[in-house]
Amino acid sequence: MLDIVNPLFRSIDLSTVALLIPVGVLLVHLVPYFLDVHGIRKYPGPFLAKFSDLWLGWVCKAGHRSEVVHEMHQKYGPIVRLAPNHVSVAIPDALGIVYGHGNGALKSNFYDAFVSISRGVFNTRDREEHTRKRKIVSHIFSQKSVVEFVPQVRLYVGMLIKQWDHLYDQALKGLSGPEGEGWRGQGGRLWLDCLPWVNYLAFDIVGDLAFGAPFGMIEAARDLAVVPKNQEDAMKSYGSSKSVEVVEIPAVKILNGRGEYSMSMGVLPPWWRPFVRHLPWYRKGGQDVKSLAGIAIMAVAKRLATPTDRVDLLSKLQEGRDGDGKPMGREELTAEALTLLIAGSDTTSNSTCAILYYLARNRHAQDKLHKELDEQLGAEDELVATDQQVKRLPYLDACINEGLRLHSTSALGLPRVVPEGGLTIMGEYFPPGTVLSVPSFSIHRDKTIWGEDIEDYRPERWFERDQADIQKTFNPFSVGPRACVGRNLAYLELQIIVASIMRRFDIVLESADQQLHTREGFLRKPLGCKIGIKRRDSAVP
Numbered sequence: 001m002l003d004i005v006n007p008l009f010r011s012i013d014l015s016t017v018a019l020l021i022p023v024g025v026l027l028v029h030l031v032p033y034f035l036d037v038h039g040i041r042k043y044p045g046p047f048l049a050k051f052s053d054l055w056l057g058w059v060c061k062a063g064h065r066s067e068v069v070h071e072m073h074q075k076y077g078p079i080v081r082l083a084p085n086h087v088s089v090a091i092p093d094a095l096g097i098v099y100g101h102g103n104g105a106l107k108s109n110f111y112d113a114f115v116s117i118s119r120g121v122f123n124t125r126d127r128e129e130h131t132r133k134r135k136i137v138s139h140i141f142s143q144k145s146v147v148e149f150v151p152q153v154r155l156y157v158g159m160l161i162k163q164w165d166h167l168y169d170q171a172l173k174g175l176s177g178p179e180g181e182g183w184r185g186q187g188g189r190l191w192l193d194c195l196p197w198v199n200y201l202a203f204d205i206v207g208d209l210a211f212g213a214p215f216g217m218i219e220a221a222r223d224l225a226v227v228p229k230n231q232e233d234a235m236k237s238y239g240s241s242k243s244v245e246v247v248e249i250p251a252v253k254i255l256n257g258r259g260e261y262s263m264s265m266g267v268l269p270p271w272w273r274p275f276v277r278h279l280p281w282y283r284k285g286g287q288d289v290k291s292l293a294g295i296a297i298m299a300v301a302k303r304l305a306t307p308t309d310r311v312d313l314l315s316k317l318q319e320g321r322d323g324d325g326k327p328m329g330r331e332e333l334t335a336e337a338l339t340l341l342i343a344g345s346d347t348t349s350n351s352t353c354a355i356l357y358y359l360a361r362n363r364h365a366q367d368k369l370h371k372e373l374d375e376q377l378g379a380e381d382e383l384v385a386t387d388q389q390v391k392r393l394p395y396l397d398a399c400i401n402e403g404l405r406l407h408s409t410s411a412l413g414l415p416r417v418v419p420e421g422g423l424t425i426m427g428e429y430f431p432p433g434t435v436l437s438v439p440s441f442s443i444h445r446d447k448t449i450w451g452e453d454i455e456d457y458r459p460e461r462w463f464e465r466d467q468a469d470i471q472k473t474f475n476p477f478s479v480g481p482r483a484c485v486g487r488n489l490a491y492l493e494l495q496i497i498v499a500s501i502m503r504r505f506d507i508v509l510e511s512a513d514q515q516l517h518t519r520e521g522f523l524r525k526p527l528g529c530k531i532g533i534k535r536r537d538s539a540v541p
C-alpha cells in the first residue's frame, strides 16, 4: 500500500500543495453558500458572515457583539445572517417561537465551549438530561425556597454598607485610600468605583450560598479566592483527610477571562476549537476555566469531607433527587455548584452596577426612588431592607427593570437549533438545523414596544406602556424551559441590594456625560463605574 501512496505523494510538488490549500479553503466556504441547504442565503448580513464563522468570531473577540449585531439590524432589517448557519431575528414575537416551551428548539453546539468538569444544567444540550437536571435544581429556586436565603443576602449587603460607611467617614476627613485601592474623599463625598464592590458582594453571597462559605471579598476589600494548586490532587482528595496545596486567585478576573474565552470558542466551528485553543490568548482563557473549576472542586470536597446541617444551595443540591429518586454523584454535584457560581455571581453584579450608574445619572429617578424608600421604609430603622419591605416598592421595581432593559447583562441572542418540522416566524420558514437567536439588546430597544426615547433611562415607562407588550418583550432572564432558573433569587437580591444602598446613600457621577463602558463575553459587563457617595443622614451639605 505504502509503495503505491509514496510515489503518488512524491509526484505532488510544493507549488501544487500551495495551490491546493487556498482552493480547498475557498471550496469549504463557497460550496455550502451555493448549496444553501438551510435556505438562508436570501437573508442579508455582513459579506464575510455569508461564507464563514470568522466574522462572528472576530466580532465576539472584540467585545461588543450586541452593539454590532444591533447596528446590523438597523442596516439590514429584523432578520440578519450572522454566520453561514446562524440567523439573528430581532422581532419580539420570535422570543416565544424560538425559546418557548414545547417548540423543541435545543441549545446549539455553542454551549459545548462552556463545559468544564462535566455538563451542568446550563450547558447540557440533550433535552432528557436537561429535564432531569432542571427538576433537581428548580425546586431550590422556587419563590418559597429562596426566602430561606434572605439572611445570607442581607448579611453581605449589611457588610458592604458598613464598609462604605467606614470609607465615607474617612473621606469626610479628607483622606484617600492607599495607591491601588481607588477611593478618595472630595467635596463632602466618598468617590469610588462601585463595580469591584458589587462584584465582591455578589461573589460573597453566591460563595456562601453555593459553597458554604463566603470568599471574604467584602471584608478584605479585594478580589480573592483560594483554589487547589493541582486540580487532579484535589479531585482525588474527596472524602479523605489528605491536605491539598492551595493558591490564591482573583476569582472575578478569572470569571471574566473564562466568559470571554468560552464565548469566542463557542462561535467557532467545533473542528476549529482544538487548534485555536493553543493560541496564546485562548491558552490563557483555558487556564482561567481550570482555575475557576478549582474553586468548586475544593468547596465540594470540603463539604463532603465535613457534612453540616447548614441550609444552602449546596445542601439542597445534595438533597435533590431525580425522577428515579437518585441523588447527584460527586462530579455532577461539583459541576452544578460551579454552574451556580458562574450563573449567579457576575450576572447580579453587572446588573447592580448598571442600575446604580443609571440612578446616579438620572437625578429625577433617584429623587423619586428616595421618596418611595423614605415613605415606605422610613420608620423602620434596619440597615438592610427585608424581603417583606421590598415587596411593596413599585418604583424600585421600575428602576430595576429599566436598568435591566437598557443594560441586559445577557444581551446577545442565545443560539438555538431549529427542530424537526422547522419554525416559522412572521411568515419566514426556517428549516430544521438552522441556528436562530433573538438578541435581547435589540428587542429591548424596539421603539414600537418601548417608545421613541428607548435610550433614555425612564422608569416611568413601566407604568405607561402596554403591560402585555412589555411582559412579552422584556427578556433579561430569557424565557421557556431554559430561562434563568435562579430568577427569583436574582430579583430578590437586586431588590434588597438597590433598596438598601439607595436608602442610605445619595450617588452622583463624576461628570454628567460619564458613559458606562462595557465589554461583552457571554455577558455584557460594565468595565467600571466611578460614583460619588454621600450618606443621606449626613449633616454635610
Ligand code: HEM
Binding pocket: 121, 122, 123, 134, 206, 339, 340, 341, 343, 344, 345, 347, 348, 351, 409, 410, 414, 476, 477, 478, 481, 482, 483, 484, 485, 486, 487, 489, 490, 491
Ligand atoms: C440579574 C441576575 C441574572 C440574570 C440577568 C440571569 C440571566 C440568565 C439568562 C438570560 C439565562 C439563560 C441563558 C441561556 O439560555 O444561555 C440564565 C440561565 C441560568 N441562570 Fe441566571 N441570571 C441571573 C442570576 C442567576 C442566579 C442568581 C442564579 C443562581 C444562583 C442563576 C442560575 C442560572 C442557571 C442555573 C441557568 C441555566 C438554566 C437552564 O439552562 O436550565 N442565574 N440566567
